[in-house]
Amino acid sequence: MEYIDNDIGKMRINLERLSYRISNCLSEFNAHMDTVGHILSEYTHDRKMESIGLMAGGVAHDFRNFIHVIAVNASLIKDSTGDSVTLRRASQIVDVCLKASEIIENMMNLASTDEHPKNRIDLNEEVLNNVHILKELMPEGVLLETDFAADNPHIAGDATQICRVISNLINNAKEALCQDGSISIRTENAVLLEEDCLKHANARPGEFVVLTVSDSGSGIPQHLLPRIYDPFFSTKKRHGNTGFGLAIVYAIVQRHRGWIDVESKEGAGARFSVYFPLIRGDGCIV
Structure with missing residues (x-):
């Protein structure tokens, strides 16, 4: 036994x-x-x-x-x-x-x-120029914060289109706020390995300049996240919103060989991180 x-x-x-x-x-x-x-x-x-x-x-x-x-x-x-x-x-x-x-x-x-001419762009400088303009258009209770952490902020792109990406993301964040709240704009450098790219179809290893725009707004419901880049789609029911802002951001970022990572929870704000290929001092994209 x-x-x-x-x-x-x-x-x-x-x-x-x-x-x-x-x-x-x-x-x-x-x-x-x-x-x-x-x-x-x-x-x-x-x-x-x-x-x-x-x-x-x-x-x-x-x-x-x-x-x-x-x-x-x-x-x-x-x-x-x-x-x-x-x-x-x-x-x-x-x-x-x-x-x-x-x-x-x-x-x-x-x-x-159309292929737009690609020039060497300082992303920190472009963000700063846009923030100076958009600050004047922000409601009184909205705090606009910047953090230029990218020590090498240079990308190859069309300045007008990059400006549109920045302004559309900031305006999208502003519309997510009811009245008061905060918007944070940050740049940083990132080095991605193979394992960092598994969750994004367009991601790839390399060195990148990352532009992140986050807000303290109402957030995006999980079931709506797959639709946020669709033309004419908007979670805001405000007069004059055509639902093209994020769709145009998506298209421009694609043309610049980048991609967007979005994180959001309903009631906890949203964060959009745009990855642009880094350009070295000799003009070569890393």
């Missing part, structure tokens, strides 16, 4: 060890599947954005011509009428045409595949 009890005890220990190993394997498998799912989601989104870009480019040019004709004729009516009702209606038409033109311009920017 003693031998049997010893054998049963050994079997129990072996089964517990086996169960522990199986549990660890399942946990690793689930973690790998989550990573694969995230990468597939990014890949699918990239393909979707390409399709939307093609469609937008196909219709935006014609619509711009139509809007131009309407706006010109409405302006002629404004200049020639003496009737107050007609003047008011013509003015409304002109205002609507201006807003429509802005949307069309956004669609064309989204669809653009």
